[in-house]
Amino acid sequence: MEAYGAANSNNKRRFTKCPWGREEDDILTAHVKTHGVGNWNYIADHIPGRTGCGFFLSFTGQSCRLRWFNQLDPKIDKSPFSEEEQQKLxxxxxxxxxxxxxxxxxxxxxxxxxxxxQYHVLAGSQYTKASSPSSSITEPVGTPLNGGYIDLSWYRSTVSSFEVGSQFSNNSTGVAPHLADRIGTPLFSGGPSSVNAETWLAARSFNSFDCMSLGNVYGHLGASRGDFMMLDGNSAKISESCPVALPTQGADGGDLQFIDFLGVGTSE
DNA sequence: AAAACCTGCAACCGCAGGCAC
DNA sequence: AGTGCCTGCGGTTGCAGGTTT
Structure with missing residues (x-):
């Protein structure tokens, strides 16, 4: 949907955000009061295109709907979530x-x-609390972990995404051969809230040769984008390289392990 | 004081379902 | 039955502002 613009060739930047202005909010609110909720495309057609994002941008019905239901509807409670609400959530x-x-x-x-x-916020912090349901969490926040082992339950709550080591795709010290054809393949994204990742990690036992790069790790882990995570039983080690002993690759590569976080199979 | 980092959240994307024609 | 439009949903991303170094 190029109306939102700014997608470049490598898809690193998919869109540019364009915040709603007060005047635009007023127009949208007036239209909703007049025409009621719904008919978003009709409403969008009657709101002047917005400027100020470096280019002219037309409103879409979807954009209007989101703005109304997420921000402008007077019934929305914008107060911070209480402790009770957080537990309930x-x-x-x-x-x-x-x-x-x-x-x-x-x-x-x-x-x-x-x-x-709010759930994303909670999921990112709950495992660092003493009240965490997991008793195996021992890593204190702030401890440098680069080169050290971390408990996977803690890891699960902290890593938001990772992929096979694209950082080292042109480097002979890089990815384990059994994962080489998966360079750049996202193994999991969506943050700690991801039920798929949580379920996967809980159910899977790890092999010592599993080695993958971290896509996006919170800074207090002591790791960064492109670092490797080596899985070893129930712990994981963060490292800048992947020096583990590598398994013998099958003749056709077809019997090699593929870490399929999302349960989508091995197709590219 | 400045830079780097982190957090929270508004806003966008893609897809699926419902409905009218 | 097929098509297209509208709406709703969940996932993802960009970025402002706060915090730390």
Whole structure:
């Protein structure tokens, strides 16, 4: 959808955000009061295109709908989440998974976007708390971990995404051969809230030769984008390279292990 | 004081389902 | 039955502002 512009050849930058202005909000609110909720494309057609993003940009019905339901609707409760709400959210997420539209029904005045964002915040911090349901978490926040081992339960709550080591794709010291054809393949994204990743990690036992680069790790891990994570039983080691003993590659490569986080198979 | 880093959240994307024609 | 439009949903990303170094 190039209307949102700014996608470049390597897809690193997919769009440029263009915040709504006060005047635009007023126009949208007036239209909703006049025409009611719905008919978003009609409403979008009657709001002047927005400027100020470096280029002219037309509103879309989808954009108007999101703006209204997530920000402008007077019924929205914009106060910070209480401790009680946070606990309720965590409990409901365990029960319903990432079905935010279902969960939001338990929070009158909140939006699904609020719920989703709040859960991401909670999921990113809960494992660092003493009240965490996991008793195996021993790594204190702030400890430099580069080169040290970390507990995977802690890791699960901290890593937001990673992929096979593209950082070393042109480097002979890089990726294990059994993963070489998967360079750049996202193994998991979506943050700690990802049910798939959580389920996968909980269910899978790791082989000592599993070695992959981290895509995006919080700074207090002591690791950074492109660093490797070597999986070893129930622990993982962060390293700048991948010096583990590598398994013998099969003749056709077809029997080699593929770490399929999302359960989508091995197709490219 | 400045730079780097981190956090929270608004806004976008892509897809799927429902509905009218 | 097929098509296209509209709406809703969940995942993802960009960025402002706060915090740390």
């Amino acid at each position: 965590l409990q409901l997420q365990r029960e319903y998974g990432n079905r935010w539209s279902t969960i939001v029904r338990f929070f009158p005045g909140r939006t699904d976007n609020q719920i989703k964002n």
